[in-house]
Amino acid sequence: SAFYRYLREDFRADAVLHFGTHGALEFMPGKQAGLSGACWPDRLIGDLPNFNLYAANNPSEGALAKRRAGATLVSYLTPPIAQAGLYRGLLELKATVERWRAPTDGSEDPAALAPLLQAQAAALELAAAEPPWPADQVEAQVLRLTEAMLELEYTLIPQGLHVLGRAPTAAERTDTLLAMAEAARGSAPPRTLVEALVAGDASALQQQAQALGEADAAWLAELATANRHLADNGELPALLRALDGRFVRPAPGGDLLRTPAVLPTGRNLHGFDPFRIPSAFAVKDGSQQAQRLLDRYTADGHALPESIAMVLWGTDNLKTEGAPIAQALALMGAAPRFDGYGRIAGATLLPLAELGRPRIDVVITLSGIFRDLMPLQIKLLAEAAWLCAQADEAPEHNFIRKHALAYQQAHGCTLETAALRVYG
Numbered sequence: 131s132a133f134y135r136y137l138r139e140d141f142r143a144d145a146v147l148h149f150g151t152h153g154a155l156e157f158m159p160g161k162q163a164g165l166s167g168a169c170w171p172d173r174l175i176g177d178l179p180n181f182n183l184y185a186a187n188n189p190s191e192g193a194l195a196k197r198r199a200g201a202t203l204v205s206y207l208t209p210p211i212a213q214a215g216l217y218r219g220l221l222e223l224k225a226t227v228e229r230w231r232a233p234t235d236g237s238e239d240p241a242a243l244a245p246l247l248q249a250q251a252a253a254l255e256l257a258a259a260e261p262p263w264p265a266d267q268v269e270a271q272v273l274r275l276t277e278a279m280l281e282l283e284y285t286l287i288p289q290g291l292h293v294l295g296r297a298p299t300a301a302e303r304t305d306t307l308l309a310m311a312e313a314a315r316g317s318a319p320p321r322t323l324v325e326a327l328v329a330g331d332a333s334a335l336q337q338q339a340q341a342l343g344e345a346d347a348a349w350l351a352e353l354a355t356a357n358r359h360l361a362d363n364g365e366l367p368a369l370l371r372a373l374d375g376r377f378v379r380p381a382p383g384g385d386l387l388r389t390p391a392v393l394p395t396g397r398n399l400h401g402f403d404p405f406r407i408p409s410a411f412a413v414k415d416g417s418q419q420a421q422r423l424l425d426r427y428t429a430d431g432h433a434l435p436e437s438i439a440m441v442l443w444g445t446d447n448l449k450t451e452g453a454p455i456a457q458a459l460a461l462m463g464a465a466p467r468f469d470g471y472g473r474i475a476g477a478t479l480l481p482l483a484e485l486g487r488p489r490i491d492v493v494i495t496l497s498g499i500f501r502d503l504m505p506l507q508i509k510l511l512a513e514a515a516w517l518c519a520q521a522d523e524a525p526e527h528n529f530i531r532k533h534a535l536a537y538q539q540a541h542g543c544t545l546e547t548a549a550l551r552v553y554g
Contacts, residue, residue: 164197171199181372183294184399186392189383190444190499193401204372205395206365208386209288210302211309216283223250224279227272244268251275274429286387295366300328303360306386307353313387315349323350328357352390359393368396385449401448404506405473408452408459408466416456423457424487436529437491444499447507455507462530463489464514474506477514482527489518491529496554512552519549 165172179202184192186205195201216224230243244263248271251257256278263271286309289302298306307324326334327350372378381397382389388411392399408416427435438461442454459465459477463485467478482489494511501508518530525532530549538548 165200175200179372179375181369183369184383186381186383186395186399187385187449188445189399189401190448190503192383192399193503194499202372202378203399204365204369204378205381205383205392205397205399206294207292207298207360207363207395209290209292210298210306211286211387212289212302212305214282214285214287216279219250219254220279220282223247223254223256223275226250227276227279230272241265241268247272247275294369295363297361297363303328303357306360307357310356310387310390311349311353314390319346319350319353324353327354356390356393359395362394363396364394365396383448384451388450401503402451404504407447407474407504407507408456412451412453413456413459413465415450415453416458417460419453419457420460423461424490434487435490436488437493437533439493439495441495441497442500443497444503447500447504452507455511458492458494458511459514461490461492462514462518463487464517466510474510477510477517479514479517479521482523488526489521489523489528489530491533492551494552496552498554501554508552508554512550515551516546516549519545 161169167173180199182192182195182201182203184195184203184205185208187208192201192203195203226243226247230247244265247268248257248263249259251271252259256275257271289305304321304324307328308319308321311319311324320338323335323338326338368378378396378398380400381395382391383399383401384392386392423438424434440454440458442458447454456466463480463482464477465480466474467476469475492515496508515530518528519534521528521531523531525535530551534545534548537543538545541548
């Protein structure tokens with residue numbers, strides 16, 4: 131109470147001790163980064179070591195713990211992942227779809243199942259309950275439902291919780307390694323091959339690996355390394371080494387599926403290279419996600435959207451090497467521009483002929499962590515919007531320019547002000 135009284139009366143500050151994700155020291159008065167001896171976090175902790183257990187896929191919040199409280203991080207695994215599968219109403223809908231598709235002996239008219247299909251889909255919010263599907267549209271509706279169910283069934287989700295120091299089971303490692311292969315290569319190797327790798331069955335592994343090409347063999351070696359790190363979980367020994375005042379080795383943070391280098395866990399996470407976000411992989415992935423978004427919207431009978439609002443989160447962008455940033459750029463018809471050293475130097479516009487559609491107006495809101503950690507990316511997005519607004523293009527092919535010109539005329543401001551699209 132005396133400490134609070136001092137802060138309120140003498141220091142003239144509103145201070146709250148917050149024992150949450152980041153801990154109390156990070157929310158003391160003073161600078162949020164680059165602490166000096168006059169800042170309360172540094173004054174209070176003195177020369178005491180500060181260790182934080184952090185999930186390996188959360189380097190963004192971990193960076194705050196480092197900047198605001200001088201923390202050393204000890205990483206731990208995220209929960210094992212599995213395919214979501216189907217349950218309850220989705221299983222019933224799948225069974226009805228299979229009945230509709232199955233050949234019959236004439237005792238059951240497939241068309242009679244259409245009302246049941248529509249009712250089941252409507253109960254799951256996968257279709258509208260009214261009006262009834264016309265007979266000539268049932269096939270298209272069933273195809274759409276099939277695709278939606280497949281997407282739900284094979285979506286990756288966390289399975290349970292991770293226990294510090296406990297290695298995933300063989301089945302969990304198999305699912306994780308298959309997901310890692312698919313995330314990096316776009317397709318997974320045969321499950322039997324990965325099962326042989328996880329089981330240490332050298333004979334079966336050699337027999338199946340003979341059919342692999344050079345690139346596949348190299349990737350299989352990476353999976354073997356990842357499997358070894360997953361099976362030999364060293365988180366508890368790492369924590370004990372930290373508490374004994376010994377060195378905690380550094381490691382990159384990020385999503386395990388995209389960044390296998392986070393293994394082994396039990397290491398001191400560092401953040402990212404801000405000059406290389408979004409990465410080349412993220413630019414490609416973001417472009418695909420942008421197109422899927424537009425295709426999904428127009429598939430419902432809508433015209434191409436002129437404006438889209440996005441929220442960019444720090445953690446999501448670090449896990450994916452900047453894929454949401456790349457998605458926003460792709461919607462605008464822009465891409466990052468790199469210098470000769472491979473560092474982000476700004477934005478560039480894709481020609482409309484190459485883009486093949488109008489530039490979408492994207493309004494972006496930033497999370498606090500994104501705002502703190504990614505100033506270069508904020509400038510990149512803002513520059514992309516400004517380049518779109520001043521491009522000598524017809525407004526019907528450039529919705530950012532169309533809306534910026536209308537705003538400028540209505541409010542009498544500069545075009546640069548009318549082109550602002552990034553808010554934090």
